[in-house]
Amino acid sequence: MSRARTSLPRTIAAHGILITYTIIALFPVILIVMNSFKSRKAIFASPLTLPGPETYDPIGYTTVLGQGDFTGYFINSLIVTCGSLAGVLLFGAMAAFALSEYRFRMNTLTGLYLALGIMIPIRLGTIGILKFMVGANLVNTHLALILVYTAQGLPLAVFILSEFMRTVSDDLKNAGRIDGLSEYRIFFRLVLPLVRPAMATVAVFTMIPIWNDLWFPLILAPAESTKTVTLGAQVFIGQFVTNWNAVLAALSLAIVPVLVLYLIFSKSLIRGITSGAVK
Amino acid sequence: MGSLELRQVKKSFGAVDVIKGVDLTVADGEFVVFVGPSGCGKSTLLRIIAGLEDQTAGAVLIDGKRVDATPPAKREIAMVFQTYALYPHLSVKGNMELGLRQAGAPEATIAERVKKASEILHLEPYLDRKPSALSGGQRQRVAIGRAIVREPKLFLFDEPLSNLDAALRVNTRLEIAKLHRLLKATIIYVTHDQVEAMTLADKIVVLNAGRIEQVGTPMELYHRPANLFVAGFIGSPKMNFLTGQVAEKAGATTVGIRPEHLSLSRESGAFAGVVAHAERLGADTFVYVEADDGALLTVRVIGDTDADAGDRVFLTPTGPVHRFDGGGVRVGE
């Protein structure tokens, strides 16, 4: 940044605000991770202190890893999240391309219809979805969850991506057409790389609610073989007693994969913004 | 080989008629420029010729064959865009090769044509660079190279110089003129700049609001503009238009006199007026005169003149006085 546009008080103020926000946002996360390494007594006695030599107790982690197939739950969550993400990004981008690129009758109406899902929660249709899944013999499969989450994520994805795709130069697409590229090549090779930042944004927004969802795994795929992490962690929360060590350990572990996925996307987000900006 | 014929081509976007019936023939090897104010439908007409847009009515014929159902890649045309539209993920070489590769040309042909085009356009040092590492002028040359390698029947240029700075624009204009002489190709070139049109064209097509106003060589348009629109659009500075008594005396509704066809005098002349402003360019001076009947007239004086704002002067026509009737149509000199 140029020296002419920075001043010390302004820099301090900006950093002060950012640091305050970071602390507020990170506080609950740090609290969970910190307490997951403490004994039950220490959690209740002094929740705000770091685990020390006396209070350190990995009991939560041993419980979580010992009880049930937690690695399996993790893999289930990953399969469902990645599968849904792939579906949302691929079909969302294709629908957005069609809406922004082609003039056809009912184009606006179709766009509105697709955007309606942003306002109407998919959970309202749970009974219908369950009946459908039972009929299609998909209950207790990963596919059931992937289908539902793809449908859930599509409206926002189509809405955001079609706005971005409108900004891709018509000349570039037309140059491709004159050179004989198919519409698919134009979409995958010319347009998608240029809307990569938007894709990363959509990916992050789509991923988190899917990973955290309890509702649909409970209804559509509660079997041991398809249980997701969020559902798996519920065994430790009882009506009368809750195994706080295990719950905190499970939550701490559940953060890791989302963090990794987020880092992957945020990196491509930054790369998308800084490179390939050719007019 | 590359002739083009348009028959009553029309185009509407919804209820808006953008092209309102265009008939045109372009002979093989001709350099035709579509010129007109922005928004008059030049790009739309070019995209219809390219097949990127379907016409609402009428027919497009290339080399005598109707191409209405032929996709752009099969029309044997090449197009150069105002925004260059280079593929950002491909090198300069890759950009030039893609079209041929898609058409299934043999590797040897591709290599030979890319070599030839990069020689003509002095692109050899940049062949492996990405478009993002090139300057505006270099990018435009790559875009032209991408068109040349296809050896098309028809070159289509859509305002290729608009994004370049003034000096580069003159250079590239010369390059394009040379290229036309070298390739003997049929070129259709769109611009809103009448100077580009005058300097490049064999034949100029003046468009206004989706209609052809006049077709002719640059000198025909300059000496015998068919109507007020063409008279005002071609030539710089703009032609002076006079109505009222002066025109009535000449038996017309409007008369037009080009700034270079007026002489300036301090003693006597046909019209009297006061100098409002003088623009000195060195080689010539544009003097803006407010005539006594209220009209603002431009006079082009070769070299310098001592006339300055506030001076009382007299003007006399020294060249043709164009006469136009009530409908704006030219009726004579």
Ligand SMILES: Nc1ncnc2c1ncn2[C@@H]1O[C@H](COP(=O)(O)OP(=O)(O)O)[C@@H](O)[C@H]1O
């Ligand atoms: N895809 C489109 N949809 C609706 N109107 C359009 C479209 N493309 C162009 N137009 C309209 O057609 C007219 C002519 O546009 P264009 O051919 O780009 O003009 P020019 O190239 O002469 O500046 C403009 O008024 C423009 O708004």
Ligand SMILES: [Mg+2]
């Ligand atoms: Mg245009």
